[in-house]
Amino acid sequence: MSPLHLPTAWSEPLPEAAPPREMALHQLPTGTYETRAVFAFKGGSFSDKRDFAATSVLVQHPKGDLLIDAGFGSQVAAHIQSLPRIERAPYRLGSTVSEQLKASGYDRGQLRGVLVTHSHWDHVSGLDDLQVPVWINEGELEYAGKDKGGRVFREVTSSHPMHRYEFKGGPYLGFSSSLDVYDDGSVVVVPARGHTTGSVITFVTLPTGKRYAFIGDLTWQLDAIRLRAERPLLLRILADTDPKLVREDMLRMIALADTMEIVPSHDVTAYDGIPLLPT
Template sequence: MKKLLIGVAIVLVVCVAALAQTFRGATLPVTQDVAITLVVPPQVKGVQVSAIYAGQMESLAAFAYRGGSFGDTRIFGMGSILVSHPQGNLLFDTGFGKDVDLHVAKMPLLMRMTTKYKREETVAAQLAQAGVPLTDISRIVLTHAHWDHVSGIPDLAGVQIMTSQEEAQFIESDDPMAALIHGFPDLAIAPLNYREGPYLGFPNSFDVFGDGSVVMVPAPGHTPGSTITFVHTEDNKHYALVGDLVWQKEGIELPAERPWVSRWLVDKDPAAVRGEIVHMHRLQQMWPELVIVPAHDRRVWDTLPRFPAGFVRPAHAEPATAEAAPAASTP
């Protein structure tokens, strides 16, 4: 019995040591296997970006990227990035909705146990307070369909949702990570097709308004249909909305992936995520003016204009039709 206990203790020590190793700082090798050609971005009058805060969680930097400290508590913000364009306004993700308590209760047990969240005013409430009717929002664009990005959808009833074909299939599946949005009734989802050619080293793209100011590219890995969107404003600012490719900006700057336990919890294809992190790191080195915006890094969001600053009432023309079929139309 004594030998058995000693053996078990040794195994536990080895396992703990191996787990601890996955939190140690380790930068990703930066390869040059994908060619990146920079673009000359447009300056389209009326294109603006603003941030709408809608909830937060606390986490440790150690869980966000390899090399982060266990003594460094970070605010993981939730919310929407509002992209205003004369042809229509886009809300990227929704943050926490009014029923966030119910939404958290539906999460897998391990996720509930590790989630410490705080409410903030919902996106829908802030739009209403600013006198912005939902008819002035053309689309909710999902970077991906995890619960903390979709909780506010029921509060924005009637606004069409745009996401990739692959993410639409993820939403329709029985995957527990898409369970919340899967259970929402009467979703109006317009899956997009990346019908344009290469863009900034990504193999294909979708030009939302047809003028180069808002361009989406596929970035599968965190979820099957995650996206990155590049936004070029009228005042010559340039943003990359990378969703949860990384949780904090150090992920791109170093570059570094999430530690193993975080990857195991949330990433569908960690290898794809690693490749895209390196891609964005290289792009940042080539284009220092590009502001990379992780969905949860409140430090980066604090540098953005806050809604309602920059809001432009649309002319009620529509973004490009998301679906590929020539006869398809969207309200």
Template sequence: MRLYQLPTGTYRTRAALAVTGGSFRDVRAFAATAVLVSHPHGDLLIDAGFGAHVGEHVRMLARVERAPLELGRTVAQQLDDAGYDRSRLAGVLVTHVHWDHVSGLDSLRVPVWINREELRYARSDPHGAVFRAVSAGLEIREYDLGGPAHLGFPASFDVHGDGSVVVALAAGHTHGSVVVFVTLPDGDRYAFIGDLTWQIDGITRGAERPWPLRRMADVDADTVRLGLQRSIALSRLMRIVPSHDVGAYGSLPRLTGPVAPADA
């Protein structure tokens, strides 16, 4: 097994709008980064980053949700640049369906892995508009979060049945948002926590989103708070990666060449 980061760009938000106690003078680059999980039983992407038509996707947002973007290369372009064999890619496992996690599906003709609650949210909530556009015509691979509680989270799905990639229900940010736990053969462990917090401050000092942003961004702020507390407790055991913290991806290499066959 191997992990790779595929950064597709950033957008900028003031820290005061991202974490309680943040400064208006502190302008944060929010990552739009996908992670490739190479596994002997099939590779998966965690989220999809910015897509080829991200400008159109941003125009689908309410004006208050738009922010200046810095664009990189899409996941699809990076895979092709590296000579990656796309037949190995089993699909994109989305932590949740907000635009900055799914825009890149517009260039990836692969299945979308999603649970029932998140799919219901995606089909009905205004914040699912971009997902509805980019997933049109794609295979939806609905997985069941019927497995046991996992590391404090209430339900789970073991992707390969070997404990190496386990999806756990977080909820709160969206109805079916998830944490993806990855355990590598060398013992390194990662928790890709989606938007339980936008920045690593949420882990290092327990800083929640500011109250107005909690009301706007989360469907259940109390559940987000509980998931954040669980993630803080786990930070002593594994690397916690909030989706939008650029520095949190620092331990992951970039994809620069063909991926050798993964060993179990």
């Protein structure tokens, strides 16, 4: 297996950020489904069974909170059943995001919406239990409206308001444009259009200075970043709308790997260190 070439590590100063001291980050794991590593990244073993995470992340901010993705919802069994048979996998449903928010006594009036990294079923299933705006860009909304991969999204968001955002900001960490959600550099969204036509990466900077990059399905596991390993060829053809763009953005993230925690949506271990929502 030949890895991607090693890009030059990021050596410029990181973008300025002024996160308020009240800002916090929590993980809300909603379940897992089983996939073999051989299908996740080049060089993965067939005997290596991985539990793929379906985890939402809550960003708490004085200007209003955001969830990044929605994880599994209460109707996940039906959502999985709607997939082609070859895509169905053994899964485990834990507590949905909605159930976790309720158990913690969370005030949903603080929640501005759910920012989806992209519209595939395992990122949006939980929207059917969350009647809040869906933050989505026009490219992803168009993809979700017509691609077979957006079927579950169309079902669970039929009554949801759509908060359409644009990338009106300038370049950010090598990406061509950006959206500074709170205008303080604490949460910055950039386009990463290779997996789907409107996929995004969300950079989060905490008051401690700790930085995270929630990369959605740019890669499925951290091994892909560490080993510079793309998806296997067949999976690149089947799963990505533009494998070349995925490769380019992977190299950008590999170059940033020493500056922040990179969190692929489906790597259970990548969420280590992010606290659960207190109950």
